[in-house]
Every structure is written in C-alpha cells, then in structure tokens.
Amino acid sequence: MGIDLYVEPTGPGLRRGLTDALREAVRGGRLAPGTRLPSSRALAADLGIARNTVADAYADLVAEGWLTARQGSGTRVAERAPAAPAGRPAPRPRPAAGPAYDLTPGSPDLAAFPRAEWLRAARRALTAAPHDALGYGDPRGRIELRTALAGYLARARGVRADPGRIVVCSGFSHGLSLLGTVLRRRGVRAVSVESYGLDVHWNLLAAAGLRTDPLAFDGLGTRVDALSGVRALLVTPGHQFPMGVPLHPDRRAALVDWARRTGGLVLEDDYDGEFRYDRQPVGALQGLDPERVVYLGTASKSLAPGLRLGWMVLPEALVAEVAEAKGVTGGVLDQLTLAEFLDSGAYDRQVRAARLRYRRRRDQLVAALAERAPSVRATGIAAGLHAVLELPPGTEPSVVRAAAWQGLAVHGLSRFRHERSAAPVRDALVVGYGTPPDHAWTGTLDALCRALP
Structure with missing residues (x-):
C-alpha cells in the first residue's frame, strides 16, 4: 500500500527501534x-531498510495486540480502550447530553436538505466547469453564481442586481464582518441596530471597532425617526x-x-425573504435605492447553514473595497453547484416545498396553542420560520x-x-x-405545550 506514514526508529537495532x-x-x-x-514493502x-525488518516489527506488534493483520485487509491499528491516567479510574460511559427536542430559531429542517438533487447539480456543475474555475479566482466569487443570483434576486426579491456588484461570502456573518471592516476604514464609528436582534451580529460589528446603538420598536417595526x-x-x-413584523x-x-x-448606508438582512404565508411578498428594500442599501442574503434557511453560502449586492462605490477586504474566494465547487441549482429550477422547487412544509407546521402550532394553551398568543407568523x-x-x-x-x-425573547x-x-x-425534523415535530410540539402556562 502506498500510504504515507511518518515514523522514526530509535534505540539499538532497526527492528527494535521500529x-x-x-x-x-x-x-x-x-x-x-x-x-x-x-505495506511492509x-x-x-x-x-530505506530491509522489508523483513518491517515485517518482523509488524508481527511483534500483532502478537502484543497493538496491531491486527488480516488477509485482504492489510495491517491496521487494533481497536483498544483508552488507558486511564495513572492513579485515576477509567471514566464511566455517560449518556449523550443535549435536549431531546429543539425549537431554537435560526435553522431550517436539516433533514430536508435535498441531498440527491444537490449531488446531481454538483456533478453537472463540475463536469461543465472550466479548468480555471479551480484556481484562486475573483474575490467576488464565481461569475456563474453571481449571474444566477442576479437573475433570481431580481425575479424573486425585487433586488436590482448586476453580477459585477455581487460579492459571494461565507454566510451572513462573514459578509457583515467584511462590511464592518470597510465601514471602519471609512471613518464610521457607530451603526444603528434594532432593539431586538442577534448579539452575534452586534458582536461582529463591535469586533470591527463599531459601536451599536439600538433604535426604538413598535407595532409598525423599527422606528427610524430617531436616526441621528x-x-x-x-x-x-x-x-x-x-418580532416578526415587516417594516411599515x-x-x-x-x-x-x-x-x-x-x-448613510442601510445594511439589509433578508434572512428569510422566501418564506411567506398569509401576506403578499415584501420586496427587498434595496430595490428602492441600490446605491444606498446593501442587500445581504444566504442559503442558510432555504438550504442549510452548513453550506456557508451568502451574498451581498453592493452599491457601486463599495464593490472594490469589499472585494479587497475579502481577498481570495473559497468554496468554488459549492458556488458552481448553487449556480446550477438556481439555473435548473431546483432551488425554486426546494423553496416551494419548504414553504408548504413550514406553513403546515405553523398552522399546527397555532392550533395546538388554541387547544392546549389558550392564554398564549402567537405573533409574527405571517412569514418566516x-x-x-x-x-x-x-x-x-x-x-x-x-x-x-x-x-x-x-429561547426567551429577553435573549434577543x-x-x-x-x-x-x-x-x-x-x-x-423550522428546526425540528419531521419525525420529531409532534413530540416537540407536545413538549412545548406541556411547558406553557
């Protein structure tokens, strides 16, 4: 077998040292x-030693139980229980920790990821990819994906996009970090944020040297009259x-x-724009002024956060600075696959199927609350997960x-x-x-109702 192994024989004699x-x-x-x-050979x-020396060393370790040797399987390290540190008893096996049910927001049903369709798209994309696609490439991302995104975002979200103004990033957090870096270089010291949101985003802005100032909130959404x-x-x-309400x-x-x-510059987080149920689609704010609004989107809710695929549609004046801050692009094969997914219509089919599944869950949640916890009211449910x-x-x-x-x-609301x-x-x-897999949804809903007043 041509397997690399670093080993340095020590001590007297090659066989004993090995x-x-x-x-x-x-x-x-x-x-x-x-x-x-x-293999011994x-x-x-x-x-640079005799083959018999290696074969004898392997045989010694097989006899001692450190290695196993089977015909057709080669020589392998034996399965052994880890030794406990001296003077300390071996730890007893513990059951796996973690909750039985999960309703934390921020994730889709990962079990519903379209593996077979994604694999077919990956094969088509890799087969058609030019050789230069595997190089370092444009820091904005592959042109195939930027072109596909420009068409999709214009059609589905009302974004005024040009492939040259799109920068592909590794999810929303990566994009926000890049924007924070660019804003700080431009002399920005503070960013207004919503009263309720994700601390991870506020922390990313703080890490870029930016202060976050929360704005007031009411039934019409975030109050923007206090911006100064x-x-x-x-x-x-x-x-x-x-909170789940659209901005009036x-x-x-x-x-x-x-x-x-x-x-000023508006950073628009369109984190779940594809999922709406009881209302007309709310178009992207960026469509009102592409030179004053940065649009940020991801595949985290529509496909899976583990893909680490996001995008920014930038004002013309920011493209070069953001691309420079990003540097070398990454995840080229996934970018090509997502481009194929978008162009083939598979992305639209995935979103439509997911929209039906999550609407059914939302309806079941509302019905369960009405029956088993009538004092609890669900709000912000016209869209999202x-x-x-x-x-x-x-x-x-x-x-x-x-x-x-x-x-x-x-999570309680106070966390946000x-x-x-x-x-x-x-x-x-x-x-x-949206988080639980289908097979766990009923049990998760029962656990929630038992915990409610």
Whole structure:
C-alpha cells in the first residue's frame, strides 16, 4: 500500500527501534484505532531498510495486540480502550447530553436538505466547469453564481442586481464582518441596530471597532425617526427578527430618504425573504435605492447553514473595497453547484416545498396553542420560520425552565434584547418551528405545550 506514514526508529537495532516507535505512536494516539498502515514493502522502501525488518516489527506488534493483520485487509491499528491516567479510574460511559427536542430559531429542517438533487447539480456543475474555475479566482466569487443570483434576486426579491456588484461570502456573518471592516476604514464609528436582534451580529460589528446603538420598536417595526449622528444602519425590514413584523411602508420610505439625505448606508438582512404565508411578498428594500442599501442574503434557511453560502449586492462605490477586504474566494465547487441549482429550477422547487412544509407546521402550532394553551398568543407568523409566543408578565424565566425540564431547547425573547435598549421588557418565547425534523415535530410540539402556562 502506498500510504504515507511518518515514523522514526530509535534505540539499538532497526527492528527494535521500529517496533518501539510504532508502539509509541499507537499508545500516544497519533495512530488512531483502525488506521491502516503501509505495506511492509512500501514502508521498507520509505525508510530505506530491509522489508523483513518491517515485517518482523509488524508481527511483534500483532502478537502484543497493538496491531491486527488480516488477509485482504492489510495491517491496521487494533481497536483498544483508552488507558486511564495513572492513579485515576477509567471514566464511566455517560449518556449523550443535549435536549431531546429543539425549537431554537435560526435553522431550517436539516433533514430536508435535498441531498440527491444537490449531488446531481454538483456533478453537472463540475463536469461543465472550466479548468480555471479551480484556481484562486475573483474575490467576488464565481461569475456563474453571481449571474444566477442576479437573475433570481431580481425575479424573486425585487433586488436590482448586476453580477459585477455581487460579492459571494461565507454566510451572513462573514459578509457583515467584511462590511464592518470597510465601514471602519471609512471613518464610521457607530451603526444603528434594532432593539431586538442577534448579539452575534452586534458582536461582529463591535469586533470591527463599531459601536451599536439600538433604535426604538413598535407595532409598525423599527422606528427610524430617531436616526441621528450615525452613518449606517443594520435592519431586517422584510420580517423583523425576532418580532416578526415587516417594516411599515412609510418607514421604509423614510429610511431610504434618510440614507439619501445624509449619505448613510442601510445594511439589509433578508434572512428569510422566501418564506411567506398569509401576506403578499415584501420586496427587498434595496430595490428602492441600490446605491444606498446593501442587500445581504444566504442559503442558510432555504438550504442549510452548513453550506456557508451568502451574498451581498453592493452599491457601486463599495464593490472594490469589499472585494479587497475579502481577498481570495473559497468554496468554488459549492458556488458552481448553487449556480446550477438556481439555473435548473431546483432551488425554486426546494423553496416551494419548504414553504408548504413550514406553513403546515405553523398552522399546527397555532392550533395546538388554541387547544392546549389558550392564554398564549402567537405573533409574527405571517412569514418566516419562527413565531413569538406572548406570555403572561413575569413568566418567561419559569417557562424556559419548564421547557428545559421537558427536554426542550427554546429561547426567551429577553435573549434577543439589546443590552442598551429602552424598549419595554416583554415576556415571550421565540419558537423556531423550522428546526425540528419531521419525525420529531409532534413530540416537540407536545413538549412545548406541556411547558406553557
């Protein structure tokens, strides 16, 4: 077998030195159980020693139980229980930790990822890819994906996109980090954010040297009338996270007017724009002014966050700076696959199927609440993959604890409140009904209802 193996025989005699070195590599964990070793001929050639010396060393270690040798399977490291440290008893096996049910927001049903269709698209994409696609490439990303995204976003989200103004990134967080870096270089010191959102995003902006200032929130969405002294704003206008309301049309217009009047920049997080149920689609804010709004989207909700595929549609003046901050592109094969997925119509089919599945779950959630927890009201449910369940005042901590006792992972609304927000404290749960796999949905819903007041 032509398998590479680093081993350095030590001590008197080649056979003993090789035996000791191999034994120590297994004992120390450098050679894991099941690892296949090179053939005696190959290792002898690599070390410049006689083949019989290697064969004898292997035989010694097989006799001691460190290795196994079977016809047709070669020589492998034997399966052995790890030794306990001296003076300490071996640890007892423990059951796997973690909740039995999961309603944390932010993830789709990963079991529904279209593996077979994705694999077919990957094969087609790789077969058709030019040789230069496997090089370092354009930091904006593969032209095939940027072209496909420009067409899809214009058609499905009302984005005014040109392939030359799209930069592919490794998810929303990566894109936000790049934008934070560019904004700081331009002299921006603070970014306005929504009173409720994700601390991971605020922390990314802080890591870029930017202060985050929370804005007030009411039934019409984030209040933009208080914008002053800042040059950038991060907002989720299509479906505010986590409150679930779209930004009112008057406020959308006022926000764009602020950006034009002050030279400000709006960062639009369109995190679940494809999923709507009881309302007409809300188009992207970017369509109102592509020179003042950065559109950010991902495949995290429509496909899977593990793909690490996101995109930014940038004002012309930002493209070169963001591309420079990003540097070498990555994930070329997945980019080509997503381009094929979009062009073939597979992406649209996936979104439509997912929309039906999540709407059915949402309806089942609302029905279960009406029957088993009538004092709890679900809001923000016209779109998206999560709902806000309003609780009696002062009960959020006890309900989260009760959920944990039921083996259910779920977050309270307080988890998403900016630490400097002046918004009134509200007791609620943020329920990510897209997260559980289909086979666990009924049990998850039962656990939730048992935890509610």
